[in-house]
Amino acid sequence: MSFVESMFSLEGKIAVVTGGGGMLPSYIAVAFAKAKAKVALWGRGTHHPMEEAAKTVRKQAGLSLDSADVIGITVDTGSTEACEQALEQTIQSLGVPDILLNGVGGNIGRSKFVELNEKLFDDVLKLNLMAGLVIPSKVFAKRWISEGIKGCMINMTSMTSYKPLSDTWAYDAAKAGVLNLTQGLAKEFAPYGIRVNAIAPGFFVGNQNRALLIDEKTGDLTARGRAIIARTPFGRFGEYEELWGTALYLASSKASGFVTGVSIPIDGGFLIDNI
Numbered sequence: 001m002s003f004v005e006s007m008f009s010l011e012g013k014i015a016v017v018t019g020g021g022g023m024l025p026s027y028i029a030v031a032f033a034k035a036k037a038k039v040a041l042w043g044r045g046t047h048h049p050m051e052e053a054a055k056t057v058r059k060q061a062g063l064s065l066d067s068a069d070v071i072g073i074t075v076d077t078g079s080t081e082a083c084e085q086a087l088e089q090t091i092q093s094l095g096v097p098d099i100l101l102n103g104v105g106g107n108i109g110r111s112k113f114v115e116l117n118e119k120l121f122d123d124v125l126k127l128n129l130m131a132g133l134v135i136p137s138k139v140f141a142k143r144w145i146s147e148g149i150k151g152c153m154i155n156m157t158s159m160t161s162y163k164p165l166s167d168t169w170a171y172d173a174a175k176a177g178v179l180n181l182t183q184g185l186a187k188e189f190a191p192y193g194i195r196v197n198a199i200a201p202g203f204f205v206g207n208q209n210r211a212l213l214i215d216e217k218t219g220d221l222t223a224r225g226r227a228i229i230a231r232t233p234f235g236r237f238g239e240y241e242e243l244w245g246t247a248l249y250l251a252s253s254k255a256s257g258f259v260t261g262v263s264i265p266i267d268g269g270f271l272i273d274n275i
């Protein structure tokens with residue numbers, strides 16, 4: 001194994017990727033599988049049956065389509081009981097996980113503050129904070145602490161963790177909370193050797209935001225798409241593969257063993273834009 005391979009290889013590691021049927025989490029799962037981790041994709045399976053999601057990751061990682069090293073598990077990560085069952089299922093199929101990528105999350109709806117839908121606000125907080133972080137992290141940390149496993153958690157922060165975006169109030173508050181919890185849990189779990197970090201993607205075009213950024217009929221940028229590009233010093237959206245290096249760096253205890261409580265922006269400079 002070359003020096004670089006030994007630094008970033010995840011051989012012998014087992015990773016759980018929640019929201020594993022989603023855009024960003026499934027791309028990150030591909031990187032973990034390419035780096036030779038065994039991977040369990042956890043997801044609700046509502047829009048993406050988890051076995052299909054597993055097949056897609058196997059294919060993109062260059063594994064055989066029936067490889068047992070990447071599995072899909074249907075689970076609502078907003079339920080402690082369901083996460084405990086999914087963890088047992090993962091352990092039976094792959095072994096005790098060392099890595100938890102909390103990929104569940106996202107925004108629903110936009111509005112002026114005075115027109116805010118309170119039920120939707122609550123749903124977005126629950127999606128990003130509870131299902132997206134608190135519940136799976138609690139289940140994993142309990143197990144890791146009781147078994148003395150020096151696990152690694154990676155959360156999904158966002159540009160909104162640092163500065164509010166317009167009209168996405170609950171998402172902004174939730175992602176600021178994800179950054180806060182990343183730092184707080186990093187301190188809480190440091191005595192057990194458990195690391196907690198985050199990836200903060202800038203703007204990547206996916207199914208859930210394509211219509212917001214690109215006019216379907218003309219293929220031109222929408223006003224919001226143009227505003228984002230104008231504020232991104234690199235002048236473009238991110239490519240999903242550009243998440244891989246940071247994900248592997250944070251997941252590899254050899255590469256980032258003394259790193260905890262950080263959130264790494266992958267944003268083409270969005271956060272350092274000025275006038």
Ligand SMILES: NC(=O)c1ccc[n+]([C@@H]2O[C@H](COP(=O)([O-])OP(=O)(O)OC[C@H]3O[C@@H](n4cnc5c(N)ncnc54)[C@H](O)[C@@H]3O)[C@@H](O)[C@H]2O)c1
Pocket residue numbers: 018019020021022023024025042043044045046047048075076077078103104105106107127131132156157158159200201202203204205206208
């Ligand atoms: N797409 C971006 O540009 C971007 C930017 C910054 C941060 N993020 C964050 O990255 C993460 C992934 O985003 P994405 O754009 O890939 O979203 P996505 O919607 O494609 O993926 C999220 C997945 O989570 C699943 N899910 C939702 N609730 C669940 C639950 N309770 N239990 C199990 N699975 C559940 C969904 O079915 C979906 O497959 C989110 O936290 C998002 O906020 C995305």
